[in-house]
Amino acid sequence: MAVLLLAEVTDGALALDATAKAVNAAKTLGDVTVLCAGASAAAAGESAAKIDGVSKVLVAEDPALGHRLxxxxxxxxxxxAGDYSHIVAPATTDAKNVMPRVAALLDVMVLSDVTGVVDADTFERPIYAGNAIQTVKSKDAKKVITFRTSTFDAAGEGGSAAVEAVSAPGDPGLSxxxxxxxxxxxxxELTSAKIVVSGGRGVGSEEDFKIIEALADKLGAAVGASRAAVDSGFAPNDWQVGQTGKVVAPELYVAVGISGAIQHLAGMKDSKIIVAINKDEEAPIFxxxxxxxxxxxxxxxxxxxEKL
Amino acid sequence: MKVLVPVKRVIDYNVKVRVKADGAGVDLANVKMSMNPFDEIAVEEAIRLKEAGTASEVVAVSIGVKQAQETLRTALAMGADRAILVVAADDVHQDIEPLAVAKILAKVVEAEEPGLVLAGKQAIDNDMNATGQMLSALLGWSQATFASELKIEGDSAVVTREVDGGLQTIKVKMPAIVTVDLRLNEPRYASLPNIMKAKKKPLDEKTAADYGVDVSPRLEIVKTTEPAARQAGEIVADVDTLVAKLKEKGIV
Structure with missing residues (x-):
C-alpha cells in the first residue's frame, strides 16, 4: 500500500509542522510519497525530503498551482492518484478546500479531520463539534483523508528521500x-505553538486585546480568540479557536474572558494544561x-x- | 440568475448531544432539530442577492428525511421562492453522506440550471465540510469555499475566503459553487406573516430514486463513543498561586 500526501506549501515554503504531523499519521498506512505543489515548490520539496518516514517527494511547479486554487x-x-491506496493531507483550510474535490472526482467519500488510525480502512473522527467520536470503516478502494494535526506528533527530521519533478495537467481556467x-x-503559528493565550468576549474591545497580546509575548505564545471575540471585531478571523476555527492542543492554553461555549471547547480541550481566568465563577470553561x-x-x- | 441553496436539517446547535448507550450513534429521537446554521447564512445571502436585484429566484433544496420539509419551510419563510425536498432516508438517524448529497444536487442543478449554488461550509452534525467541494467537482464548476464576502461582478463572483493565514480573495467564473462561513452575514428571523405565507409557497417532493442516485453509505459506522472527559482542576486563590502552580508543572 502506498500513500500520497499533499504537503502544506504556502508561497513556495513548506509548512513543516503540519506536514510532518500528517506524515506521522500516515506512515502506518504505507510508504509515504509527499507532493509539493505550487508556482514554486522545489524548496518545499527539499524540506519535505528531510522529514523522517518520507520515501519519495514529488514536486509539481506550475503558475496555475500558485495559490492552491x-x-x-x-x-x-x-x-x-492511480498508484496510491491513500491520498492524505493535514486538515488545513487549503486541504479542506482541495481534498473533498479530489474525493468526488475519484468517486469516493472523504474522511475529514481524522484523529485516529485504527487500520488501513478504519479511522476515528470527531463529529458534533467533538461531542462524539465516530469510528468508520471505508468501503472505498481509495481513501481520501485529512488528518487533524493537533492530535498527532510531528515526524522528526533526518530523512533523505529522492525528489522527482512531475508535470501539472495545466490550468482549468475556472478561478x-x-x-x-x-x-x-x-x-x-497558532496550530503549532507550545503555548496559546486566547481572549474572549470578556476582553471587551480590540484595544483591550493588547493585554492578551502582552501576556502572549511574555510567554512566547501564539494569540487565539473565541468566536465571540472575532465576531465582535476584537480579533482577526485567523485567530479563532474552535469548531469552525483552528483546533489547537498546546502544552499550555490560557483562556482569558472566555466562557467556554461548546464550539470553543471543541478547538482546545485536548490542550495538556488549561488555565482559565474569568470573573464569572459559573463559566463552563472552569x-x-x-x-x-x-x-x-x-x-x-x-x-x-508581570510576575511570570 | 437563479440561486440554488441546499439546506440540511440537523440537531439544533443549542441541544446537548447525547451518544446512545449502545454506541450506535447520537440520539436524535425527540430532540429539537433546526436548519444547519451555516445553511441559514447561505439562505440569507441568496435572499440579499435577490433583494439587490442580482438574483431572480431563490430555490432551497433539502436531501434527507421527510421532516426536512420543516427546514425548507423555514427557508421559504426567510424569503426563498420555492423548495425541493428529496427524500433519501426514512430514519432520522440515517445521515446521507456528502458524496451522495452532491450527486443528487448535481442532478437538481442539471434540471434547475442555477447560476450560483450557495451552500453552508459544513454541517454541524457530521462536520465533514465536503458537500460544496464535491458538487463543484461533479459539475466541473469553479468553487470558492469559506466565504466571508461575496460580490457578483458580471459573469464572475469575487469571493473573500477565511483561510488559515488570514483572508484570501479569489475570482471565480460563474456558474460557481460558493460555500459560506460564519461572518458573511447575520441571518434574519422569519416574521410571523412570512411564516404564514411560506406555507403557500411551492414545495416539490422527490426521492433519491427519481434522480437515479444510490445513497448507500461508503463509510460503515463501526461505533460512536463519548470523547474522553476532562476533569475539572482546582480554583486558585490569586495570581501568585497560579504562577507557583505553573512553575511546579515546569511549564513556565
Missing part, C-alpha cells in the same frame, strides 16, 4: 487569485480547566504578565 490542485492529485491579506507576526482563577481579567492578566 482547488480546481488545479485537485486535477493534479487525481492525475497522480484566479486576486489577493491575500495575511497579518505579519513574529509570534509562533469545568475543563486545570487551574482556574476567578478574577477581573484587567487586573489579573497584567499582574500575571
Amino acid at each position: 482547488a480546481e488545479a490542485t485537485a486535477a493534479l492529485i487525481v492525475s497522480l 484566479e487569485w486576486v489577493e491575500d491579506k495575511v497579518a505579519a507576526s513574529d509570534r509562533p 469545568q475543563v480547566a486545570d487551574f482556574g482563577l476567578v478574577a477581573d481579567l484587567f487586573q489579573a492578566v497584567p499582574e500575571l504578565t
Whole structure:
C-alpha cells in the first residue's frame, strides 16, 4: 500500500509542522510519497525530503498551482492518484478546500479531520463539534483523508528521500487569485505553538486585546480568540479557536474572558494544561480547566504578565 | 440568475448531544432539530442577492428525511421562492453522506440550471465540510469555499475566503459553487406573516430514486463513543498561586 500526501506549501515554503504531523499519521498506512505543489515548490520539496518516514517527494511547479486554487490542485492529485491506496493531507483550510474535490472526482467519500488510525480502512473522527467520536470503516478502494494535526506528533527530521519533478495537467481556467491579506507576526503559528493565550468576549474591545497580546509575548505564545471575540471585531478571523476555527492542543492554553461555549471547547480541550481566568465563577470553561482563577481579567492578566 | 441553496436539517446547535448507550450513534429521537446554521447564512445571502436585484429566484433544496420539509419551510419563510425536498432516508438517524448529497444536487442543478449554488461550509452534525467541494467537482464548476464576502461582478463572483493565514480573495467564473462561513452575514428571523405565507409557497417532493442516485453509505459506522472527559482542576486563590502552580508543572 502506498500513500500520497499533499504537503502544506504556502508561497513556495513548506509548512513543516503540519506536514510532518500528517506524515506521522500516515506512515502506518504505507510508504509515504509527499507532493509539493505550487508556482514554486522545489524548496518545499527539499524540506519535505528531510522529514523522517518520507520515501519519495514529488514536486509539481506550475503558475496555475500558485495559490492552491482547488480546481488545479485537485486535477493534479487525481492525475497522480492511480498508484496510491491513500491520498492524505493535514486538515488545513487549503486541504479542506482541495481534498473533498479530489474525493468526488475519484468517486469516493472523504474522511475529514481524522484523529485516529485504527487500520488501513478504519479511522476515528470527531463529529458534533467533538461531542462524539465516530469510528468508520471505508468501503472505498481509495481513501481520501485529512488528518487533524493537533492530535498527532510531528515526524522528526533526518530523512533523505529522492525528489522527482512531475508535470501539472495545466490550468482549468475556472478561478484566479486576486489577493491575500495575511497579518505579519513574529509570534509562533497558532496550530503549532507550545503555548496559546486566547481572549474572549470578556476582553471587551480590540484595544483591550493588547493585554492578551502582552501576556502572549511574555510567554512566547501564539494569540487565539473565541468566536465571540472575532465576531465582535476584537480579533482577526485567523485567530479563532474552535469548531469552525483552528483546533489547537498546546502544552499550555490560557483562556482569558472566555466562557467556554461548546464550539470553543471543541478547538482546545485536548490542550495538556488549561488555565482559565474569568470573573464569572459559573463559566463552563472552569469545568475543563486545570487551574482556574476567578478574577477581573484587567487586573489579573497584567499582574500575571508581570510576575511570570 | 437563479440561486440554488441546499439546506440540511440537523440537531439544533443549542441541544446537548447525547451518544446512545449502545454506541450506535447520537440520539436524535425527540430532540429539537433546526436548519444547519451555516445553511441559514447561505439562505440569507441568496435572499440579499435577490433583494439587490442580482438574483431572480431563490430555490432551497433539502436531501434527507421527510421532516426536512420543516427546514425548507423555514427557508421559504426567510424569503426563498420555492423548495425541493428529496427524500433519501426514512430514519432520522440515517445521515446521507456528502458524496451522495452532491450527486443528487448535481442532478437538481442539471434540471434547475442555477447560476450560483450557495451552500453552508459544513454541517454541524457530521462536520465533514465536503458537500460544496464535491458538487463543484461533479459539475466541473469553479468553487470558492469559506466565504466571508461575496460580490457578483458580471459573469464572475469575487469571493473573500477565511483561510488559515488570514483572508484570501479569489475570482471565480460563474456558474460557481460558493460555500459560506460564519461572518458573511447575520441571518434574519422569519416574521410571523412570512411564516404564514411560506406555507403557500411551492414545495416539490422527490426521492433519491427519481434522480437515479444510490445513497448507500461508503463509510460503515463501526461505533460512536463519548470523547474522553476532562476533569475539572482546582480554583486558585490569586495570581501568585497560579504562577507557583505553573512553575511546579515546569511549564513556565
